[in-house]
Amino acid sequence: MESTNLQPPYDLIPLFERRLEVAKNVCQRFKLSKNELLEWQQAQRRNIIKETGNNSVYYNRLWSETFPDMSIEEIAELPHDNLPFTTRQDLIDNYPFGMIASPIKDIVRYGESTGTTGNSISASYTADDWIENNVTVVNHLSSVITKEDVVAVAVPYELAGVGQDLDRALEIVGATTIAVGALTRFCPPERVLDILHRTEATVLVCSATRALFLAGLARERKLDPLSNFKLRAILCVGEGMSDAKRKKVQAAWDVEVYSMYGMTETNTLAMFCSSGHLHLTETKALFEIIDPVTSDILPDGEAGELVVSTLTTHGLPMVRYRTGDLCTILPADCDCGLNTRRLVHHGRLTDTISVDGIELRMLDIDQLILSSIPGFYYGLYIQDATLYIALVPPENQNADVRKALIKAMQDKYGITPKVVGIRKECVTDIVRNALKPSIKNILVNEADILDLAAVS
Amino acid sequence: MEYYEDALTIARGLDIYEVLPVESFEGGVGRVVRQSIESSDFYRQFLSGLDLDSIAFTDLPFTTTNDIRSMAPAHMRTTFRNEVVRYAESTGSTTSQPTTGCATRHDWLENTFTLIQSLGQVLTPDDCVMIAVPYSLTYVGADMDRACEMIGCRVIAGGVNPNVCSWERMVHLIMRQQVSTIITSPSRLLRLAELARELGYKLAVNSCLKTAILVGEPVHQEKLRILSELWGCKILTTYGMTEATSVAAPCREGRMHLCENRFYSEILQADGCINNSDGARGELVLTSLTVQGHPLVRYRTGDLVTTDRSLCACGLPFFSITHHGRVSDELSIDGKYLRLEDIENSILQLSPSYCSPFIRFGGWNNTLHIHLSPTTHKTTVSCRERLTEHFRVSHNVEVIVTAVKREHIIKLMDRYLKPGKVTLITQEEMSTCE
Numbered sequence: 107m108e109s110t111n112l113q114p115p116y117d118l119i120p121l122f123e124r125r126l127e128v129a130k131n132v133c134q135r136f137k138l139s140k141n142e143l144l145e146w147q148q149a150q151r152r153n154i155i156k157e158t159g160n161n162s163v164y165y166n167r168l169w170s171e172t173f174p175d176m177s178i179e180e181i182a183e184l185p186h187d188n189l190p191f192t193t194r195q196d197l198i199d200n201y202p203f204g205m206i207a208s209p210i211k212d213i214v215r216y217g218e219s220t221g222t223t224g225n226s227i228s229a230s231y232t233a234d235d236w237i238e239n240n241v242t243v244v245n246h247l248s249s250v251i252t253k254e255d256v257v258a259v260a261v262p263y264e265l266a267g268v269g270q271d272l273d274r275a276l277e278i279v280g281a282t283t284i285a286v287g288a289l290t291r292f293c294p295p296e297r298v299l300d301i302l303h304r305t306e307a308t309v310l311v312c313s314a315t316r317a318l319f320l321a322g323l324a325r326e327r328k329l330d331p332l333s334n335f336k337l338r339a340i341l342c343v344g345e346g347m348s349d350a351k352r353k354k355v356q357a358a359w360d361v362e363v364y365s366m367y368g369m370t371e372t373n374t375l376a377m378f379c380s381s382g383h384l385h386l387t388e389t390k391a392l393f394e395i396i397d398p399v400t401s402d403i404l405p406d407g408e409a410g411e412l413v414v415s416t417l418t419t420h421g422l423p424m425v426r427y428r429t430g431d432l433c434t435i436l437p438a439d440c441d442c443g444l445n446t447r448r449l450v451h452h453g454r455l456t457d458t459i460s461v462d463g464i465e466l467r468m469l470d471i472d473q474l475i476l477s478s479i480p481g482f483y484y485g486l487y488i489q490d491a492t493l494y495i496a497l498v499p500p501e502n503q504n505a506d507v508r509k510a511l512i513k514a515m516q517d518k519y520g521i522t523p524k525v526v527g528i529r530k531e532c533v534t535d536i537v538r539n540a541l542k543p544s545i546k547n548i549l550v551n552e553a554d555i556l557d558l559a560a561v562s
Numbered sequence: 563m564e565y566y567e568d569a570l571t572i573a574r575g576l577d578i579y580e581v582l583p584v585e586s587f588e589g590g591v592g593r594v595v596r597q598s599i600e601s602s603d604f605y606r607q608f609l610s611g612l613d614l615d616s617i618a619f620t621d622l623p624f625t626t627t628n629d630i631r632s633m634a635p636a637h638m639r640t641t642f643r644n645e646v647v648r649y650a651e652s653t654g655s656t657t658s659q660p661t662t663g664c665a666t667r668h669d670w671l672e673n674t675f676t677l678i679q680s681l682g683q684v685l686t687p688d689d690c691v692m693i694a695v696p697y698s699l700t701y702v703g704a705d706m707d708r709a710c711e712m713i714g715c716r717v718i719a720g721g722v723n724p725n726v727c728s729w730e731r732m733v734h735l736i737m738r739q740q741v742s743t744i745i746t747s748p749s750r751l752l753r754l755a756e757l758a759r760e761l762g763y764k765l766a767v768n769s770c771l772k773t774a775i776l777v778g779e780p781v782h783q784e785k786l787r788i789l790s791e792l793w794g795c796k797i798l799t800t801y802g803m804t805e806a807t808s809v810a811a812p813c814r815e816g817r818m819h820l821c822e823n824r825f826y827s828e829i830l831q832a833d834g835c836i837n838n839s840d841g842a843r844g845e846l847v848l849t850s851l852t853v854q855g856h857p858l859v860r861y862r863t864g865d866l867v868t869t870d871r872s873l874c875a876c877g878l879p880f881f882s883i884t885h886h887g888r889v890s891d892e893l894s895i896d897g898k899y900l901r902l903e904d905i906e907n908s909i910l911q912l913s914p915s916y917c918s919p920f921i922r923f924g925g926w927n928n929t930l931h932i933h934l935s936p937t938t939h940k941t942t943v944s945c946r947e948r949l950t951e952h953f954r955v956s957h958n959v960e961v962i963v964t965a966v967k968r969e970h971i972i973k974l975m976d977r978y979l980k981p982g983k984v985t986l987i988t989q990e991e992m993s994t995c996e
Contacts, residue, residue, distance in 0.1 A: 116678050116679050116682035116713075118569075118573035118576070118675055118678065118712065119570065119573050119574060121573075121712060122566055122569045122570045122573055123570065125566050125569070126563060126566040126567065126570065129563040129566050130563065133563065202738070202739070210716065211687050211688050211714075211716075212687075213716045214687075214711050214714055214715065214716060214717060215711065215716070215717050215719075216690070216716050216717065216718050216739065217718075217719070218735075233711075233714065236711070241563070253644060253645075254644060256649070262723070262726050263697035263698065263703065263719060263721060264697060264719055264720060264721030264723050264726040264727050265718075265719060265720070265721075265726055265727055266726075269697070270707070270719060273704065276647075277565075277647050277648070277667075277670070278563075278565040280564075280565070280645075280647060280667065281647070282646045282647060282648065282649050282664070283647060283648055283649070284648075284649045284650075284699075285648075285650075285697055285698055285699065285703070285704060286698060286699070287696075287697055287698030287699070287721075287723065288723075288725075288726075289723065289725045289726075290696070290698045290722075290723045290725075291723075291979050292653040292696055292698045292699055292700075292979065293653075293698045293699055301651070305649055541725045541726060
């Protein structure tokens with residue numbers, strides 16, 4: 107067939123020339139010395155403050171109200187800790203586009219928090235923001251993932267950026283990517299196992315809680331996670347993870363476990379390295395740790411709330427954004443050679459339970475319980491100032507495990523829990539049906555609590 | 563950055579006006595097909611014993627879905643095994659052996675870039691696009707998402723996972739974000755219109771939708787008309803499959819062009835003959851021309867299409883197709899074969915406008931059973947008379963029309979993995995209900 111009315115083809119070359127340029131800039135930053143990186147951060151911080159003042163309705167108002175007598179150039183020169191914080195409430199109040207600093211037509215991705223309750227917060231990325239983040243992730247991923255890997259991505263692709271971002275980064279690395287998704291009717295956990303098995307997947311991306319659930323489910327289906335699968339690494343995302351849980355995941359699948367950390371509104375904030383540490387993405391953001399009560403800045407090594415200021419984001423730049431996460435920043439000192447500092451994530455600040463007036467961090471309890479029991483399923487229930495630790499068979503029948511658990515709780519917190527029984531399905535069903543299985547899923551219902559002897 | 567350099571090379575080399583390398587089919591099966599066969603464990607085995615130097619392309623046996631399914635793991639093991647960047651499975655059955663596909667970086671980028679040549683006629687960076695198709699397992703979500711993002715549209719990855727983005731949330735997003743284009747299945751678009759009404763929106767006032775690009779299910783003439791009227795927007799269709807990524811894509815003129823830079827096509831008629839003339843109607847048979855990861859040689863898609871080889875005003879040199887559904891999409895009633903497309907078109911055309919577009923039908927006991935949800939008893943009587951008369955005259959089959967509550971059909975749709983599946987009633991389902 108001949109055509110006499112040829113339309114010029116859609117020109118993709120400028121698009122990819124721009125993408126290549128952004129990618130090269132990102133890669134260049136990974137090669138900077140520590141001092142060069144600090145210099146770049148300070149210069150970029152000033153640029154971004156000016157950009158927010160000029161282009162973001164929200165920040166323009168914030169700067170005018172906070173520093174009425176100063177120009178945006180003068181504000182940009184202020185010490186960083188003189189600037190006010192941005193909070194999640196600010197994002198809620200300015201949903202969906204009140205904070206963006208680019209014209210809407212320059213936004214190529216719009217995302218929202220995936221929580222089903224409460225108010226949504228939005229995220230907007232320009233093409234450059236998106237490529238910047240993809241390539242940042244690639245620089246970390248490629249220390250562990252190669253073209254030979256077959257990677258199953260079992261996190262949500264809808265609304266939030268995590269699945270989309272990882273998927274693209276894996277594609278750029280050249281690994282075979284399988285978009286499994288999370289809690290979809292198309293791909294229930296049984297099918298996830300089938301896919302891991304038949305594709306001989308070498309890497310799984312999911313939350314640590316889901317990884318443990320899948321290992322348990324495999325055993326129920328007479329598949330041995332250690333011999334029937336080819337997994338060599340699990341990349342954990344979506345929840346803070348206790349060291350004990352990390353060890354359980356490692357042991358359950360006989361794999362290396364790596365962590366990633368980020369949020370919808372900021373995209374990736376920390377990624378693993380070849381040595382297994384979690385490094386802050388200081389090539390695209392500034393990080394501080396503050397006392398969540400006094401807001402005082404804390405030195406490296408002390409736990410507090412993580413505060414992030416984006417340095418390369420033009421869609422939704424954020425200045426001193428309080429993440430609501432309890433973290434510790436450690437010096438860069440790492441065998442992998444990266445100059446960026448390391449992060450330890452202790453979970454959300456709100457991930458606590460109160461027992462008889464004592465605040466317990468859920469990840470600490472998780473560490474304590476998982477260090478004391480052979481398996482990985484348990485539940486917690488609190489009533490009348492008593493903490494009930496519900497164990498599934500056969501652990502509930504093991505007097506030594508119960509004794510060790512009670513002693514550990516007494517030694518660490520001075521409280522004596524009651525150890526009770528629970529049917530395994532009561533725990534596993536919660537994880538199976540959770541979009542983002544996490545530490546919060548250990549809280550079980552009163553009706554599920556049984557006498558030790560009642561569950562066998 | 564190897565990836566971006568590769569992308570630039572592919573973008574520079576993409577020539578959508580290179581329709582069919584005719585010389586590739588000369589001398590036995592030709593260079594292109596020979597490459598596919600020799601790079602694939604599956605095809606080497608499937609076609610073993612044939613002399614590729616002497617056998618004509620048209621004498622090669624057809625490949626079917628069952629062939630691919632039965633050899634799924636081996637099919638992946640091509641020369642390009644280590645180049646594969648995407649693996650996909652059909653979303654349909656969660657129990658039986660799925661249809662699988664895989665793509666190398668070259669395949670994947672070329673696929674996306676070809677799709678952009680079509681979507682780029684329809685979308686601009688000013689568009690906000692809601693992608694309401696699956697992102698899990700299959701290619702379609704990733705494929706459409708990347709194409710729209712590269713065009714510069716504001717992409718919202720709505721997906722079809724109600725645990726993340728419920729139907730209600732999606733309706734609110736469409737309205738609040740002033741979504742101008744939605745990519746979804748016809749039945750989902752119909753359901754979203756109904757839900758928007760329930761949530762108090764007036765589509766004519768609150769919706770900014772200009773274009774709906776339908777995918778995943780065949781959509782026939784009358785449903786197209788209804789969807790276009792309901793949303794007040796232009797309806798386009800696109801067509802692809804797990805085995806082949808995107809096969810045909812829409813243009814600004816409303817036609818759907820087969821990606822001839824990537825596939826050679828044949829139209830297989832019911833009598834077993836190939837008819838590649840303009841207007842031919844038959845089963846689409848695909849041979850991939852540039853695909854490395856999952857090559858196809860004379861692959862019977864199982865889909866019934868009609869070709870239109872006239873020049874299109876959009877300028878794309880590829881011929882266009884109309885997709886009529888699966889070849890097997892028919893009911894056998896009292897010895898007559900009725901295509902689902904014809905039944906649906908007739909019902910929607912003959913139902914008065916005050917009858918809901920949510921319809922169901924099936925054939926058993928030598929009778930066509932139709933479930934409608936009219937608003938009044940009088941409407942039921944009127945519909946019954948018209949449909950009975952129509953199917954008696956046109957097909958000589960008896961019809962039983964039953965009035966059902968529209969809420970009943972909608973509830974069923976919400977329960978199905980693919981809401982469009984609800985249209986067909988099976989006898990087993992009816993006996994279970996009874």
